[in-house]
Amino acid sequence: MTDVAPSAPEPMPAEGTELATxxxxxxxxxxxxxxxAIVSGLDLLNDPTAQDMRDDALGLIAQSAQKMVALVHFARVAFGAATTSERFTARELKDLVTGMTDGGRATLDWRVAEGDFSKPQARALVNLAYLTVAALPLGGEAVVQSRVEDGRLHLEGFAVGARARLKPEALAGLKGERLTEGLAGQWIQPYWLWLTVREAGGELHLEVEDGRVVMVARMPA
Incomplete structure (x- = not known):
């Protein structure tokens, strides 16, 4: 397993206004x-020629609204600190992740030990868990677990399945490297995970092989 967090300070690939953007x-x-999708559903409801699709429109609105709420709750922890909570329980964080990943092809096996997590730890955990599931576009099992050893919190994600993989942009982000080609949207969340772990005084480790992706964040407990 390779250490992908540099030990010496280096210029950040993205910071300040660029990072915020x-x-x-x-x-x-x-x-x-x-x-x-919500707007499309409302348009159908207001269309007098599409009243036979009213139930479909209501279903689309309800499903999309639930997805939007899940996205907002996840983003508040994964990308920011806009919450009154100083610490989060394992159950709260599991709910955030499952709200984002339910309905996908991969199965999430949550083995995170009960306990409280600080904001940086919670931010690292939900991003690591989400990226572990995302590494299984064709399905498989995503195992997310935690343990404390020698005063360090270990957050571990194991993605096992057919064609488990990380896109080149994600690999660059997880290594703390600047994006040179590809999509910035595929790069920023992995980079954000790397940055979160690094700024908390931890290290991010990565292992990629055929049908298996492993991500491990080690942070102060």
């Missing part, structure tokens, strides 16, 4: 799909 763009991209 990339995070904002990522969030807008995530929000546009469910919000657009």
């Amino acid at each position: 990339l995070v904002a763009a990522k969030l807008c991209h995530d929000f546009i799909s469910p919000s657009g």
Whole structure:
């Protein structure tokens, strides 16, 4: 397993206004799909020629609204600190992750030990869990677990399944490298995970092989 967090200070691949712009763009991209679906559902309800689709419209609105709420709750912890909570329980964080991943092809096996997590730890955990599930586009099992050893909190994600993989942009982000080609939207969340772990005084480790992806964040407990 390779250490992908540099031991010596280096110029940040993205910071300040550039970093804020990339995070904002990522969030807008995530929000546009469910919000657009809600508007489409409302248009159907208001269309006198489409009253036979009223039930479908209501179903689309309800499903999209639930997705939007899940996105907002997840983003508040994963990308910011806009919450009154100083610490989060394992159950709260599991609910955030399952709200984002339910309905996908991969199965989430949550083995995170009960206990409280600080804001940086919670931010790292939900991003790591989400990216572990995202590494299984064709399905498989995503195991997310935690343990404390020698005063360090270990957050571990194991993605096992057919064609488990990380896109080149995600690999660059998880290594703390600047994006040179590809989509910034695929890069920013992995980079945000790397940055969160690094600024908390931890290290992020990565292992990628055929049918298996492993991500491990080690942070002060």
